[in-house]
Amino acid sequence: MxxxxxxxxxxxxxxxxxxxxxxxxxxxxxxxxxxxxLGDGPSVDPLAPKPSPLPAKAKQCIFIxxxxxxxxxxxxxxxxxxxxxxxxxxxxSLLENVRFAFVKKETAVLAGSxxxxxxxxxxxxxxxxxxxxxxxxxxxxxxxxxxxxDAFNHHPAQLMLCSGVPRFGRxxxxxxxxxxxxxxxxxxxxxxxxxxxxxxxxxxSNWSSGFLxxxxxxxxxxxxxxxxxxxxxxxxxxxxxxxQGLETLSKLxxxxxxxxxxxxxxxxxxxxxxxxxxxxxxxxxxDLSDETQETLDAYxxxxxxxxxxxxxxxxxxxxxxxATNCVLARRMxxxxxxxxxxxxxxxxxxxxxxxxxxxxxxxxxxxIAALIKDLKQRGLLDSTLVVFAGEFGRTPLWENRGGNQxxxxxxxxxxxxxxxxxxxxxxxxxxxxxxTDEIGWSPVKDPVHVNDFHATILHLFxxxxxxxxxxxxxxxxxxxxxxxxxxxxxxx
Numbered sequence: 424m425x426x427x428x429x430x431x432x433x434x435x436x437x438x439x440x441x442x443x444x445x446x447x448x449x450x451x452x453x454x455x456x457x458x459x460x461l462g463d464g465p466s467v468d469p470l471a472p473k474p475s476p477l478p479a480k481a482k483q484c485i486f487i488x489x490x491x492x493x494x495x496x497x498x499x500x501x502x503x504x505x506x507x508x509x510x511x512x513x514x515x516s517l518l519e520n521v522r523f524a525f526v527k528k529e530t531a532v533l534a535g536s537x538x539x540x541x542x543x544x545x546x547x548x549x550x551x552x553x554x555x556x557x558x559x560x561x562x563x564x565x566x567x568x569x570x571x572x573d574a575f576n577h578h579p580a581q582l583m584l585c586s587g588v589p590r591f592g593r594x595x596x597x598x599x600x601x602x603x604x605x606x607x608x609x610x611x612x613x614x615x616x617x618x619x620x621x622x623x624x625x626x627x628s629n630w631s632s633g634f635l636x637x638x639x640x641x642x643x644x645x646x647x648x649x650x651x652x653x654x655x656x657x658x659x660x661x662x663x664x665x666x667q668g669l670e671t672l673s674k675l676x677x678x679x680x681x682x683x684x685x686x687x688x689x690x691x692x693x694x695x696x697x698x699x700x701x702x703x704x705x706x707x708x709x710d711l712s713d714e715t716q717e718t719l720d721a722y723x724x725x726x727x728x729x730x731x732x733x734x735x736x737x738x739x740x741x742x743x744x745x746a747t748n749c750v751l752a753r754r755m756x757x758x759x760x761x762x763x764x765x766x767x768x769x770x771x772x773x774x775x776x777x778x779x780x781x782x783x784x785x786x787x788x789x790x791i792a793a794l795i796k797d798l799k800q801r802g803l804l805d806s807t808l809v810v811f812a813g814e815f816g817r818t819p820l821w822e823n824r825g826g827n828q829x830x831x832x833x834x835x836x837x838x839x840x841x842x843x844x845x846x847x848x849x850x851x852x853x854x855x856x857x858x859t860d861e862i863g864w865s866p867v868k869d870p871v872h873v874n875d876f877h878a879t880i881l882h883l884f885x886x887x888x889x890x891x892x893x894x895x896x897x898x899x900x901x902x903x904x905x906x907x908x909x910x911x912x913x914x915x
Contacts, residue, residue: 469638469689470613472605475885480849480915482607482806484600484880485752485763487791489783490581490623491736491771492841494817494834496863497536497780498551499842500568504861505819506535513820517864522575525773525824526835533862534821534834537777546853553784556792557844562853563795563804565845565913569857569866572815572873573905575838577771580814581625586633587877587902594633594893596877597762599902600884601639602632603891607759610704612642614762615755617748619786620736623768630764634895636686641764644709644751708754711747718797722746723789734779735769742786749790753797756807770813773822774833787811795846808848808883812876816841819862839865843876849883851915874907882909 496502511533518528538551544561557564574580579589586593594602597614606613616630623629630641680688711719719725723746732738745767752763767787772779791811798804817834840859846852858868878888881902888907892899 469636469686470601470606472607473603475604476891477882477885477887479883479885480806481808481847481880481883483756483759483761483763484597484808484810484848484884485756485765485794486597487765487787487809487811488581488584488623488629488767489770489787489811489813490625490629490766491577491769492580492813492815492817492836493770493783494536494772494776494780495568495840495842495859496817496819496834497538497776498553498784499566499844500840500859500863501538501540501549501551502536502819502859502861502863505533505863508533508862509535513862521839523818524576524836525822526818526820527823530823531820532823533819544853546855548853548855551784553781554788556788560792560795560846563799563846564852565850566842566855567845567857567871567876567913568840568842568855568859569868569870570812570816570841570843570873570876571866571870572838572841575815575836577624577814577836578628580836580838581623581629583873584812584814585625585629586631587874588905591628592633593631593900594635594639594902595630595641596880596902597630597641597764598632598635598639599881599891601761602635602893603886604761604884606761608755608761609759610700611708611755611758611760612701613760614639614641614764615760616641616643616764616766617751618643619745619748619765619767620738620741621768623766629766634900635893636689638689641762644705704758708758709751711750714750719750721797722750722793724750726789729782729785732782734775734782735771736767736779736783736786741767745786746790749794753794753801753803756798756803757801772817772833773824773835776817776833798847804847806848808850808880809846810843810880811845812843813841816863819864845913849915850913854912856910856912869910869912871910872907874903874905875910876907878903878907879910879913883914 496505513531513533518531538553540549540551541558542549543558546562548561548564548566550558550561572580572583574583574589582591583589585595601613614630632640676688676692724743726742728740728742732741748765752765755763770783795804795809798807816837818837820835822833822835840863856869857866857871859865860867881888881891888901888903892901
């Protein structure tokens with residue numbers, strides 16, 4: 424089920440392009456049509472919709488990335504035993520062969536959470552008092568408490584979460600899905616990124632197309648001002664003049680494409696044509712004047728900003744910005760965008776965790792819950808997978824940078840255990856899957872590696888993750904190169 428041409432296809436194409444007969448040219452056009460490098464007409468469209476190879480329940484995805492890694496212990500995974508042991512030294516055996524970013528082992532102490540956890544919904548899902556609105560969606564949520572990953576620093580861990588491996592140059596999950604399925608959005612990119620707060624550690628590499636053609640890369644939209652930088656025409660260039668220039672450029676690109684069949688040329692042609700259409704579609708998308716006041720209030724777009732916002736994830740209008748991004752994500756799903764990533768940074772709480780995590784959770788809780796409820800009310804949740812996932816968890820230890828256990832009240836990086844939340848798109852809601860030990864250090868039941876997470880998402884979209892590959896430098900490369908299996912109990 425490889426989505427790139429074989430050596431035989433390349434040889435066959437070379438023969439046909441070198442054949443001087445009209446039959447060879449016609450056959451070449453037919454091959455390009457089959458490879459979806461040509462649309463029904465003269466347009467080259469790498470994002471033309473494609474059916475999934477296997478039955479699929481998910482068609483689109485909204486992936487919410489709280490960059491910096493939220494604390495599972497303070498949001499999703501209650502540990503009363505850890506609270507009992509608060510301030511005590513952990514067993515020396517627990518810290519053997521463990522690598523920390525900042526914790527000093529010799530003075531480390533256990534740290535219970537100050538949060539209160541309450542059961543929600545018919546399923547009785549326990550969530551932190553920082554997440555009251557998400558609690559109202561509990562019966563639609565699947566909470567996985569047994570996640571673990573391989574990387575303990577932010578950038579490599581974000582790369583692993585988004586692209587399957589902790590290194591540069593690989594396609595993100597959104598790029599893989601656009602590559603495999605195309606997009607139903609005619610006037611918008613197939614993969615859109617919305618940001619709030621400060622930039623994430625991984626930055627653009629979190630939504631890169633890697634070695635796939637650049638048309639599958641995430642396009643960053645802004646919630647205010649010009650939706651995409653440099654999208655509008657410069658002064659003195661009207662739409663007719665632009666169209667004439669675009670047609671001339673397209674002819675030149677197509678001529679070159681016929682000579683070399685480079686997919687990047689197809690991407691270039693498609694990008695120019697899409698940008699032309701986006702000039703009308705994008706401003707309409709970000710104009711929320713047709714949304715009801717009830718909807719804007721439900722998402723928290725109109726809520727008052729906190730008086731104190733000078734946190735590492737804060738800003739003068741971050742609450743409004745994140746809430747607006749959640750509304751825009753739903754509007755993009757309605758318009759056929761395949762994959763939307765919402766990024767907010769930073770959740771890297773090495774200090775002042777109660778106040779700063781409270782700020783971030785207050786920003787995210789209401790809009791995300793409203794998004795899930797809105798999608799459900801509009802009949803879109805069954806086919807739209809919503810994910811909330813950071814790159815790793817936080818230590819059950821107070822951070823004691825510099826060896827002083829009283830200088831900060833925060834938690835260090837912790838790849839051994841964390842939690843993710845999913846809803847819709849074929850996920851079985853109303854369940855908690857997996858368990859960590861009594862202090863939240865590592866999974867003790869049903870562990871889920873980040874690549875298992877990827878395999879499961881690809882399955883929801885109708886792909887066998889072992890067969891969904893792309894040939895790169897002689898290798899059949901896939902999102903789950905490092906392993907992974909579908910976690911069947913997560914599926915509805």
